[in-house]
Amino acid sequence: xxxxxxxxxxxxxxxxxxFVALNALALxxxxxxxxxxxxxxxxxxxxxxxxxLQPLVDGLKLMGKQLTTPKDADPVxxxxxxxxxxxxxxxxxxxxxxxxxxxxxxxxxxxxxILAFAGFGVLSLCLAGWGSNNKWSLLGAARSVAQxxxxxxxxxxxxxxxxxxxxxxxxxxxxxxxxxxxxxxxxLLNPLGFIIYFICALAETNxxxxxxxxxxxxxxxxxxxxxxxxxxxxxxxxxxxxMVVVCSVAxxxxxxxxxxxxxPGWWWFLLKMYALIFLIIQIRWTYPRVRFDQxxxxxxxxxVPLALVNLVYVTIIVKL
Amino acid sequence: METLAxxxxxxxxxxxxxxxxxxVTNPNLVRALIGLVAAMFGVAGMYFLMNAPFVGxxxxxxxxxAISVLIFFAIMLTRPxxxxxxxxxxxxxxxxxxxxxxxxxxLGAVCLRAFKQxxxxxxxxxxxxxxxxxxxxxxxxxxxxxxxLLVAMAGAVLLGFxxxxxA
Numbered sequence: 035x036x037x038x039x040x041x042x043x044x045x046x047x048x049x050x051x052x053f054v055a056l057n058a059l060a061l062x063x064x065x066x067x068x069x070x071x072x073x074x075x076x077x078x079x080x081x082x083x084x085x086x087l088q089p090l091v092d093g094l095k096l097m098g099k100q101l102t103t104p105k106d107a108d109p110v111x112x113x114x115x116x117x118x119x120x121x122x123x124x125x126x127x128x129x130x131x132x133x134x135x136x137x138x139x140x141x142x143x144x145x146x147x148i149l150a151f152a153g154f155g156v157l158s159l160c161l162a163g164w165g166s167n168n169k170w171s172l173l174g175a176a177r178s179v180a181q182x183x184x185x186x187x188x189x190x191x192x193x194x195x196x197x198x199x200x201x202x203x204x205x206x207x208x209x210x211x212x213x214x215x216x217x218x219x220x221x222l223l224n225p226l227g228f229i230i231y232f233i234c235a236l237a238e239t240n241x242x243x244x245x246x247x248x249x250x251x252x253x254x255x256x257x258x259x260x261x262x263x264x265x266x267x268x269x270x271x272x273x274x275x276x277m278v279v280v281c282s283v284a285x286x287x288x289x290x291x292x293x294x295x296x297x298p299g300w301w302w303f304l305l306k307m308y309a310l311i312f313l314i315i316q317i318r319w320t321y322p323r324v325r326f327d328q329x330x331x332x333x334x335x336x337x338v339p340l341a342l343v344n345l346v347y348v349t350i351i352v353k354l
Numbered sequence: 355m356e357t358l359a360x361x362x363x364x365x366x367x368x369x370x371x372x373x374x375x376x377x378v379t380n381p382n383l384v385r386a387l388i389g390l391v392a393a394m395f396g397v398a399g400m401y402f403l404m405n406a407p408f409v410g411x412x413x414x415x416x417x418x419x420a421i422s423v424l425i426f427f428a429i430m431l432t433r434p435x436x437x438x439x440x441x442x443x444x445x446x447x448x449x450x451x452x453x454x455x456x457x458x459x460x461l462g463a464v465c466l467r468a469f470k471q472x473x474x475x476x477x478x479x480x481x482x483x484x485x486x487x488x489x490x491x492x493x494x495x496x497x498x499x500x501x502x503l504l505v506a507m508a509g510a511v512l513l514g515f516x517x518x519x520x521a
């Protein structure tokens with residue numbers, strides 16, 4: 035009666051939501067611990083052994099808080115934004131192949147689907163900034179738009195270069211097309227593409243040094259200044275889930291997906307993905323935030339031309 | 355399955371019509387934009403229903419992800435009062451109605467004449483065939499569309515420069 039394909043997607047969606055929630059807990063803990071150790075302090079330490087229950091307690095606190103809508107804010111837009119920010123992320127995980135058969139939705143256009151739904155994030159940040167009726171929020175939204183226009187093009191071009199190499203937009207095919215050993219991975223065959231993708235991924239997830247839309251030292255909290263309780267919680271979960279998505283895509287496109295020197299499987303995928311997330315967290319606590327004009331200059335003057343050159347280079351190599 | 359498809363069709367149609375209605379009638383520009391986004395979303399759903407996932411995803415990527423963000427950017431540059439009335443004078447309403455109705459009548463007539471009503475799901479066209487079709491068989495039309503875009507862009511830049519000289 036029920037289409038097995040539909041059932042598979044429903045089961046996968048539930049699994050993905052659980053995965054996203056658990057990930058948010060684990061990554062918040064990792065983030066705070068790494069931040070602590072980078073700054074030579076222990077980080078959260080009191081709740082549970084080595085503070086391991088801290089994120090759980092934080093989550094409960096967020097859920098218990100009152101949801102307030104600012105005066106004169108647009109209530110529809112204000113509450114639409116966090117939901118719109120969170121929902122597409124779950125969809126983005128559908129076509130990601132964690133293992134040779136561990137994929138929710140087998141689709142020839144997997145990477146296009148992820149890119150399409152990733153675009154919703156910026157729109158939701160804009161709506162959050164606009165709907166809050168707050169100058170800081172609006173500034174955050176304005177920055178988010180300009181940043182999005184700047185990084186999206188090199189991001190798409192670097193993804194396109196990998197699509198040229200494999201001749202496919204299917205994430206499973208791209209994974210399978212790369213060998214087991216590191217020098218058979220696209221990251222080493224197309225290093226410029228990988229670097230461009232990684233820089234743009236940092237901007238896509240609004241992580242330091244490109245966290246201009248929230249910039250807590252300049253804009254209080256940017257687009258989510260006015261959100262309390264789970265309104266903020268949804269943005270927060272979406273940010274961490276977004277990190278998982280961009281790192282998963284990087285793993286598939288450039289690091290050989292589930293392939294490894296021995297015993298290929300989903301554990302290799304998770305290992306590479308979390309290694310990338312660890313790198314992103316370390317970058318946040320190591321480098322200062324770039325200025326706005328620096329980000330735009332970097333994207334338009336360096337990344338776009340370099341990505342175009344890289345695309346030509348890849349095309350020539352593939353044709354040869 | 356057929357009833358399910360019909361239900362999906364009705365749902366997407368409702369989203370498109372409702373979104374379009376909000377986009378046209380809402381006095382607040384940002385809320386009107388939300389309506390427009392909803393309508394575009396519904397159109398993407400229609401593409402999925404017609405078994406054209408590539409076109410549907412492109413609809414989402416380009417219109418929902420990029421164009422709407424640019425429209426938002428343009429709205430922010432005009433800086434209207436938050437929550438205020440932004441509706442322009444309604445003198446041009448009949449003209450706008452004519453401008454909107456012309457393509458509806460023309461395209462609708464073409465669609466009714468040219469395409470038979472079917473209940474079968476059309477066969478999915480792979481992206482490979484789609485690409486070859488666009489750049490091979492329909493190459494001229496494809497290039498013409500890009501020329502139209504180029505002209506529009508050049509025109510916008512020209513208009514922008516003229517405004518600046520006057521100011």
